[in-house]
Amino acid sequence: MTVAAYVLGRRRSATTTGVSFHSLPGYYGSYVAIWCALPALALYCLWQLVEPGFIRTQVLATLPAATLELSEAELGLVYNDIRNLVEGNIVSGEPNDEILAAASRYTSLQRISNLGITLVVLLVGLTSLGWAFRRVEPGLRARNKVERTMEVVLMAASTVAIFTTIGIFLSVLFEALRFFQQVSPLEFLFGLSWSPQTAIREDQVGSSGAFGAVPLFAGTLLISGIAMLVAVPVGLMSAIYLSEYANSQVRSFAKPMLEVLAGIPTVVYGYFAALTVGPLLRQFGEGLGLGVSSESALGAGLVMGIMIIPFVSSLSDDVINAVPQELRDGSYGLGATQSETIRQVILPAALPGIVGGILLAASRAIGETMIVVMAAGLAANLTANPLEAVTTVTVQIVTLLVGDQEFDSAKTLAAFALGLLLFVTTLLLNIIALRVVRRYREQYE
Amino acid sequence: MSSRPRGVKERVAEGIARRYRRERNFRLAGLGAVLVGMTFLGFFFYTLIGNGYTAFLQTHIRLDVELSADVIDPDGERDVQALGRADYQGVIRNALRARFPDVTSRNDLRELFALVSPGAGFELRSDVLSDPELVGEALSLWVVADDDVDMLIKGHIDRAADESQRRISDSQLGWIEQLEADGSVSRRFNHRFFTSGDSRDPEMAGIWSAVVGSFFMLLVTLALSFPIGVATAIYLEEFAPKNRWTDLIEVNINNLAAVPSIVFGLLGLALFINIFGLPRSAPVVGGLVLTLMTLPVVIIAARAALMSVPPSIREAALGVGASKMQTIFHHVMPLAMPGMLTGTIIGMARALGESAPLLMIGMVAFIVDVPESPLDPATALPVQVYLWADSPERAFVERTSAAILVLLAFLLVMNATAILLRKRYERRW
Amino acid sequence: MSLASNLEKETVPQAGVGTAEDTSIQAAPDIRVVGETYRTVGDYTSATPVIRTRNVDVFYGDNHAIQNVSLDVGKNEVISLIGPSGCGKSTFIRCLNRMNDTIESARVHGEILLDGEDIYSRRMDVVMLRARVGIVFQKPNPFPKSVYDNVAYGPRIHGLARHREELDKIVRTSLEKAGLWSEVKDRLEEPGTGLSGGQQQRLCIARTIAVSPEVILMDEPCSALDPIATAHIEDLIDELKKNYAIAIVTHSMQQAARVSQRTAYFHLGRLIEVGDTDQIFTNPQHELTEDYITGRFG
Known part of the structure; x- marks a missing residue:
């Protein structure tokens, strides 16, 4: 119909000869088409939003009064049963007559609703089409109107990013708040013991579950710390070597290699950490007479560090290259050697940028999931020994949410509380880091 | 001459050997750092290929x-x-x-x-x-x-x-x-490895269902993230007034690019599955989540591409009476297109390798059948790697490595395409 | 180390060029095989040379930037290098302390002697060379450190001061000589980048003086400065020539006339004419020099 509208509008402007129109025929076509499609589409979306609520009230109205006196939550369950029945899913328990009746009512309502909305949408589309069609005349500034619409569309697209952030924040926040209704935030933030698995086995000792997240923070910090210990010196020195020392052949070979390192999916690093590095470390530890857990923090940290090397090095590379050549010349002109120039002039000058890069890398390390899921442990040990197994925030989020879960248990909700913490922490790190880097850039522009 | 302190030359000469020694050590440290990365890469491919072939x-x-x-x-x-x-x-x-x-x-x-x-x-x-x-x-x-x-x-x-x-x-x-x-x-x-789905028996297990799942997901991601990303970039680069609001959008996009992927998974679980009621384990949900993740990459690349088109092109078009929208769609966009596509391909490659958010939205299920539409339960290639890596059978070790090799081959092809595209159409103004 | 070794490999001494000192000093520059031949007008030698260059050629890749230039820098004199932009004058003085080493494609042929030592020879250490031949650049480039640390940087890396008092003294004398002490003595700990443009340039001069070089090279030191700051620097150059040999590249003929005793005119990589400043500006011998001086081009 929209296409037809385009053709109609175009033809009307193109076939009217003798008068000069304000815009090209195509714009009149688009103008009519937009008028035809947009109002109808808007109406349809609106109805889609309202429909479930409307049907729900209608269907519930058919249920006997006794059912209606149930609490809101139970009523929701009943309604879910009805919907499942309609969609042919498995229903909990044998459906009774009332439910069956309600289900058939649901089906018929849905059919009416679908039919109705189709008719209404067609009608609205045709009406607005007709209206717009009649407005097509030489004086109409169709191009301006079409372009204005497109600009609004573009603007709307740019808000998707904002809505994503808001969406993340709200969805995580709401679930986290529900979690904090069950577990106090203080216990969560400062508790020293973490054993959420109790939700499965009621008879277990301490079946109330322990949600003290400190061991998770400690584990996350330990592993990320090891990763940063590997990535920062190696990444920074690589960047220095490649940008200051290496000739163009070495550079053109080594840089893509580092980029390959950056392009390897994290799950592959995880596999490598779990199946190659972990056992290797354990054998090595046995050789030294040390008990190294095969899921040691060291293994996961090392591999994560390797993963972050290209990240640190490419950020440092940018920053080092942004240091103006004049500063190098000034230092060389005084007779400084290259390493003296790098250490005493270039690095101090680039420091803010490098710090920003390291913060970004740290936020990457904290949020990294697959490596730790595959190579770090599940047990929440509170230890600073890198040879033992520790667990991290991200590992727990995955463990708590993978598989079929009730959405209301404290266990599942705890994952969202952890997610909230993770999100806020990394967001803060990112904002600080990006601001530092940006200010640094401006300094040398 | 009299005011020049005596012995400057001698003092400099004294320290020179020590300074050159430090210079050499520093340089070697740099070389060592580069070699660490290279060695790991070599070791990595050695074990992968050794295990996987x-x-x-x-x-x-x-x-x-x-x-x-x-x-x-x-x-x-x-x-x-x-x-x-x-x-x-x-x-x-x-x-x-x-x-x-x-x-x-x-x-x-x-x-x-x-x-x-x-x-x-x-x-x-x-x-x-x-x-x-x-x-x-x-x-x-x-x-x-x-x-x-x-x-x-x-x-x-x-x-x-x-x-x-x-x-x-x-x-x-x-x-x-x-x-x-x-x-x-x-x-x-x-041939089963390439044509069949997952199986409890390693000898029957293949990656085809995972490949198809990944394909559907990327399809959804591409269909959404490219238009939205390009539209956002055009708006921010060409139309947006420089004010607080656009500044906020910009900061926000840069931040989103650095948010851990698992958080996007949480969003997908809470929003798409629990609120919108989309099916679990479906590529369409995975695609939506990956879209949100890829969007910042596409936007940043598209903006850079638009920025690299010199203002003289815009001025020339505006000068002959084109409207702003015509200038952008007829002149600026075609010139920026290779850059935008390159960015999009790189974003897609990242999306293909991503697995953490997919775990959140239930794409870890054991899927034998090959999905036929984006709404069927499916798994993705990296998730298949994750699942197999967890399996105890020795035979899955080589299959995991082989699946990784296939995944890396896909990524290599995508990135090589992006590089070729950039080389082919790169224009210096 | 890398700097020195890189260059030595590339700088292949040309047989028969510049080695026979005695004959080549008095005669006009030899007619050379490289490029077209030409002859520098005027006496390019100095009675008390600190730096002596003979038959210098510089290439950037395939570009022949300096062709067969011979020129002396004498003790306690200011020699200015003038000429239209791109004529190679900056390239030339950057050869005098091997700053061109940092450019990968640059090659230098010919002979450059500092106190009789060939600076491109294997025995000459580039660190030592630059401690003896300082350089001040066109754009003031103080390090992002405090004023004090900027001046102390050279003495520190070269180990010129045994203890803090000695370093303090070097910093103070250098700043005094650069005429900056009275302006910054209370702000020694503030960043050098916070000073005004003219102050920054004087800071860079102080930084160079702190290493007690024998020669100071100046590459258009005033082109980024306003007239008042320029006057300051010119006064300073006049002061400095009591202790140092100075070679200054400048775009401004007035400046050359004001500060220098000798002037060398470069044109398209060639040294056209050298002479006493008065003579060059009042009675140039070469047609090109005259055209430039009288403003016909440039």
Whole structure:
């Protein structure tokens, strides 16, 4: 119909000869088409939003009064049963007559609703089409109107990013708040013991579950710390070597290699950490007479560090290259050697940028999931020994949410509380880091 | 001359050797750092390829199978349903029995039958279904060996080890050696790895369902993130006034690019599955989540591409009376397109390798069937790697490595395309 | 180390060029095989040379940037290098302390002697060379450090001061000589980048003086400065020539006339004419020099 509208509008402007129109025929076509499609589409979306609520009230109205006196939550369950029945899913328990009746009512309502909305949408589309069609005349500034619409569309697209952030924040926040209704935030933030698995086995000792997240923070910090210990010196020195020392052949070979390192999916690093590095470390530890857990923090940290090397090095590379050549010349002109120039002039000058890069890398390390899921442990040990197994925030989020879960248990909700913490922490790190880097850039522009 | 302190030259000369030593050490440290990365990369590919290449070959056993019509099609009507119901695994067992007539005890028979994969019967069945003429014939058939046999043949199980230390019993080893002696064991190209879905039996497991799942997901991601990303970039770069609001959008996009992927998974779980009621494990949800993740990458690349188009082009177009929108769509966009596409491909490559958020939205399910639409339950290639890496069977180790190699090959192709595109159309103004 | 070794490999001494000192000093520059031949007008030698260059050629890749230039820098004199932009004058003085080493494609041929030592020879250490031949650049480039640390940087890396008092003294004398002490003595700990443009340039001069070089090279030191700051620097150059040999590249003929005793005119990579500043500006011998001086081009 929209296409037809385009053709109609175009033809009307193109076939009217003798008068000069304000815009090209195509714009009149688009103008009519937009008028035809947009109002109808808007109406349809609106109805889609309202429909479930409307049907729900209608269907519930058919249920006997006794059912209606149930609490809101139970009523929701009943309604879910009805919907499942309609969609042919498995229903909990044998459906009774009332439910069956309600289900058939649901089906018929849905059919009416679908039919109705189709008719209404067609009608609205045709009406607005007709209206717009009649407005097509030489004086109409169709191009301006079409372009204005497109600009609004573009603007709307740019808000998707904002809505994503808001969406993340709200969805995580709401679930986290529900979690904090069950577990106090203080216990969560400062508790020293973490054993959420109790939700499965009621008879277990301490079946109330322990949600003290400190061991998770400690584990996350330990592993990320090891990763940063590997990535920062190696990444920074690589960047220095490649940008200051290496000739163009070495550079053109080594840089893509580092980029390959950056392009390897994290799950592959995880596999490598779990199946190659972990056992290797354990054998090595046995050789030294040390008990190294095969899921040691060291293994996961090392591999994560390797993963972050290209990240640190490419950020440092940018920053080092942004240091103006004049500063190098000034230092060389005084007779400084290259390493003296790098250490005493270039690095101090680039420091803010490098710090920003390291913060970004740290936020990457904290949020990294697959490596730790595959190579770090599940047990929440509170230890600073890198040879033992520790667990991290991200590992727990995955463990708590993978598989079929009730959405209301404290266990599942705890994952969202952890997610909230993770999100806020990394967001803060990112904002600080990006601001530092940006200010640094401006300094040398 | 008098005011110049004496001995400057001497003092400089004194320190020079020490300074050059430090210089050399520093330089070596830099070189060492670069080598660390390289060494890891080398080690990494060495182990991956070393572990993985054998998965492309699969051990088969030759059996003389008799497709007797009495067993398979007792009614003699060649009815598809009847053919489908027949006991093909039994046919293969009979062939094994015929090959080793002196095995009689129940335990021994069970061990004997375990030499052949439980999937061999299914394959025979589909052979027969596609060519009913086979019924009644006696065939010399290469059937898939069990994964333990496969591991033995590939040398991952030590034949000299004590029986209790290996997954193959002494009598099984004996039979295998007999088969080997008369040339009835062979390694052939493992086409199942590329054409079948996941399976509990490593020898039957393949990556096809995961590949298709990944494909559907990328399709959704591409269809959404490219238009939205480009539209956002155009708005921010060409239309947006420089004010607080656009500043906020910009900061926000940069931040989103650095938010951990798992958080996007949480969003997907809470929003798309719990609120919008989209199905779990569906590529469409995965695609939506990956869209949100990829969007910042696409936007940043598209903006850079737009920014690199010189203002003189815009001025020229505006100068001949084009509207702003016409200028952008007729002149700026075509010039910026290669850059935008490059950015999008790189974003897609990242999306293809991503797995953490997919775990959140239930794409870790065990999926045997190949999904037919973005709404069917599916898994993705990296998630398949994750699942296999967790499996205890030794045979899954090589399959995991092989799946990783396939994944890396895809990524390589995508990135190479992006680089070629950039090289081909790169323009210096 | 890398700097020195890189260059030595590339700088292949040309047989028969510049080695026979005695004959080549008095004669006009030899007619050379490289490029077209030409002859520098005027006396390019100095009675008390600190730096002596003979038959210098510089290439950037395939570009022949300096062709067969011979020129002396004398003790306690200011020699200015003038000429239209791109004529190679900056390239030339950057050869005098091997700053061109940092450019990968640059090659230098010919002979450059500092106190009789060939600076491109294997025995000459580039660190030592630059401690003896300082350089001040066109754009003031103080390090992002405090004023004090900027001046102390050279003495520190070269180990010129045994203890803090000695370093303090070097910093103070250098700043005094650069005429900056009275302006910054209370702000020694503030960042050098916070000073005004003219102050920054004087800071860079102080930084160079702190290493007590024998020669100071100045590459258009005033082109980024306003007239008042320029006057300051010119006064300073006048002051400095009591202790140092100075070679200054400048775009401004007035500046050359004001500060220098000798002037060398470069044109398209060639040294056209050298002479006493008065003579060059009042009575140029070469047609090109005259055209430039009288403003016909440039």
